[in-house]
């Protein structure tokens with residue numbers, strides 16, 4: 001029956017939500033109280049920053065009560081808990097998310113309105129907590145939200161970087177990196193916990209001692225001590241269920257001043273020592289999917305793992321004293337990629353050297369406690385640390401790694417492949433060569449109970465291509481947990497219009513059970529619902545157009561198709577494939593300015609690792625091409641290209657709800673999962689993408705007919721790669737040749753011929769491993785299909801609605817429940833108030 005004729009069917013027309021007046025009044029009073037007594041100002045004088053601080057103080061009153069309840073319940077029940085170790089947590093802003101999860105957003109908005117303030121405007125004062133690079137760090141943040149929401153006992157452990165990911169400025173089209181001091185004026189969400197400070201040894205040497213019974217033991221004499229200071233950030237679950245803790249470690253010197261040096265007149269030297277210790281948590285390494293390979297980076301990793309493990313042990317011993325027999329049944333540790341691998345030998349060391357357990361007992365506990373998530377197959381991302389760095393920083397850990405390796409090679413490997421030295425050297429934790437190296441991923445696989453990839457296809461490749469020999473030894477160790485994203489941040493908080501639509505068609509519980517959104521599917525053919533859905537999209541596009549005007553100075557038309565690619569800049573993600581297509585579209589418009597094409601806005605956002613020259617060249621090229629196109633009157637505004645500087649979580653929240661097309665165009669087999677692909681689909685964008693990562697599972701849900709799939713499959717890529725000759729494609733396709741050659745001219749860079757040549761060269765010389773030219777023709781065809789569909793408004797609306805409605809499985813609640821059931825054997829705990 002049509003929605004109109006059925007009385008029980010929800011209305012497609014927007015309902016106005018009502019907010020309880022008494023609650024608004026109470027909230028208003030609380031904010032004013034904090035403004036006066038916490039911040040020390042008044043409504044008449046307060047700056048926006050002060051208002052924001054007062055708002056946070058108000059929210060914190062709620063949060064800390066619930067935090068205490070959560071911790072008391074867990075302590076009383078002595079629950080098993082998961083400890084999520086991650087070098088990155090990309091939290092973004094917390095205010096709107098916390099208000100949303102406490103179901104106080106509407107109340108807060110109305111309360112601030114009565115002071116004449118716009119809540120969104122006030123919340124713009126909050127700096128992003130950008131303690132991560134991209135997908136891996138944001139995944140950890142979504143997981144914290146889901147762990148709290150689903151009431152799983154947990155702690156997130158990471159590094160309290162003084163500087164998060166650099167702030168990107170674009171000057172004359174080029175990326176310039178600036179420091180990001182996100183807590184320069186303090187962060188009101190975090191609480192320092194001096195009572196849980198840890199001291200971490202570093203450097204020095206190992207002394208062999210012989211015990212009275214003749215057995216050998218090792219004594220580590222470290223050369224320095226670093227203090228680890230914990231900062232806690234509470235993470236509120238949806239509807240305030242439980243409050244999880246994210247504990248981030250800051251490094252400090254153990255002595256404020258080295259008094260001996262100071263007294264001897266060495267004031268400056270004393271300060272140097274202090275600043276060396278503080279360097280450890282100073283800055284996040286800005287590499288995404290590439291290892292840094294720097295001594296300081298290993299020190300960072302060890303520092304936060306050592307602090308976290310002591311914290312875990314301290315808490316365990318509070319209820320179990322020195323009896324470690326229950327350790328593995330109480331503690332699960334998840335390694336978010338190989339960055340925290342050093343926690344493995346550190347736990348061994350703590351159990352053997354400090355708690356007096358035997359090697360066998362320690363190994364039994366350690367190998368039952370750890371699990372490892374792999375996030376990439378890129379060889380340049382697989383961490384390998386030179387043995388000489390270990391000798392210098394962590395000599396005792398190196399000794400333990402050798403021992404683990406020796407027992408592994410002479411145990412399981414020898415049993416399976418007797419006398420096979422080739423297999424031993426392949427599976428060894430140590431890579432032989434001019435510089436001997438420790439392969440961190442091997443140590444993870446050997447130790448962990450479970451090893452998982454992050455999307456079906458990726459997990460298959462992890463098992464079959466990356467670790468095939470380990471999979472023969474332990475076939476059941478390998479599993480899949482497809483990534484997910486939190487619908488609280490990625491729909492409810494960032495797309496209020498869509499959230500209301502779902503409230504109307506699916507009831508109010510969809511943020512806790514995203515499968516409920518499927519209810520929208522049955523209205524996907526109904527004009528009034530299509531209109532409402534596309535009106536929401538249009539409003540979001542109007543808002544984004546305003547942001548683009550502010551940030552890029554470019555006028556864009558909200559009626560145009562918004563085609564978006566936002567993610568870290570990397571050759572495998574192929575922003576340059578997108579650019580080649582834009583150039584070919586521009587070229588065809590120049591040849592025939594009157595052709596009937598859909599007006600399009602191509603939107604980019606991307607940071608490049610500062611040392612990744614080609615990635616920076618691609619940013620420059622996008623800006624140069626955009627500059628030319630946006631100012632070319634001949635094409636009558638049919639095409640716009642914008643590069644939004646300093647892409648980050650808070651920008652994603654504005655961009656994603658406004659996208660019509662989501663560009664997910666990695667070379668098949670390279671993007672482990674992708675997570676923005678899920679956010680885009682949830683918000684009603686159609687995916688223009690390859691059969692890679694989670695795109696495959698997205699299309700499985702939403703239907704291939706509602707998306708634009710193109711390009712070589714994983715198998716085709718694997719087959720083509722060894723014989724790929726880019727010149728064949730270049731010579732065979734006129735249009736392609738013309739745009740590639742355009743890069744050599746000074747057409748886009750007047751007076752600077754060759755300024756974009758590095759891109760051409762990367763595509764043609766040395767055989768481009770990302771096969772950009774091989775996918776060009778099919779990419780172009782996909783765009784043509786998209787344009788055609790966009791002209792059919794009803795068809796597009798239906799496809800967009802189906803995409804949004806079918807993303808239930810990509811809620812990070814589902815991912816976390818998969819981890820809890822299949823990997824952690826963890827039960828949720830209802831919190832008593």
Ligand code: OX2
Pocket residue numbers: 134135136139288289290337375376381454483671672673674675693
């Ligand atoms: C990213 C992967 O590149 C991305 O595909 C995935 O969605 C994300 O992790 C979360 O799993 N650094 N970042 C990643 O891997 C590494 C290493």
